[in-house]
Amino acid sequence: MAVLIEGISVVIRADAILNKFQGGWDGFVNIVPNETLCADGEIARVGFMTPHDVESFVKGLQSIGLEFLRDGEAIDIAVADQLRGITSTCSWLEFGHTDMDNNGHRIAACRMTGSEVMEIVTPPEWKFENSLSATFGLVPDGQVEKSMKFLRHEGGMDVYLNLLTGKDVFVGRTGE
Structure with a gap:
């Protein structure tokens, strides 16, 4: 399997x-x-x-x-x-x-x-x-600040604004 x-x-x-x-x-x-x-x-x-x-x-x-x-x-x-x-x-x-x-x-x-x-x-x-x-979308290490803007943490997710597309991106988080 x-x-x-x-x-x-x-x-x-x-x-x-x-x-x-x-x-x-x-x-x-x-x-x-x-x-x-x-x-x-x-x-x-x-x-x-x-x-x-x-x-x-x-x-x-x-x-x-x-x-x-x-x-x-x-x-x-x-x-x-x-x-x-x-x-x-x-x-x-x-x-x-x-x-x-x-x-x-x-x-x-x-x-x-x-x-x-x-x-x-x-x-x-x-x-x-x-x-x-x-x-799936990937933002390489060191590129987050250039293409994403952190908006908030909500319900176990970090929410970013994708500066290239203008859309919200949700990143599931389990730690601090």
Whole structure:
């Protein structure tokens, strides 16, 4: 099987959650800060929209016993970018893009290396039409101030004005 990758996703080995995480799966679910969790029985994925929120979540996982990187290689946790793929060496994970329903709905996904099942698991309320896969926009680091104007923080979202299009842009946030 495989899990959806959108925005910047933290991917965790399910066996590490079960063996190293106090409280096992239920304990893990209780610390997930948003509604993006999906799992295929081998890996779990939680999505974020900012590197800062990814870093905070990974640090939280590390503080309770999961290992992120050892000598530059992912151990229990990997990070995958929707456009660029896995951000570090990771022998246990594969990344790719696929047309999820043969209608041109292109998405990114990760699966355990060697997995044969092609089904992709998404969060429970996920619909392509309202997803980052359908509407993804990227502002490179260092360019936010040039193309976006911060307006407000509202309901777990940072709201910006896109200075190029004149439209509001919403960035989901889980951290400070």
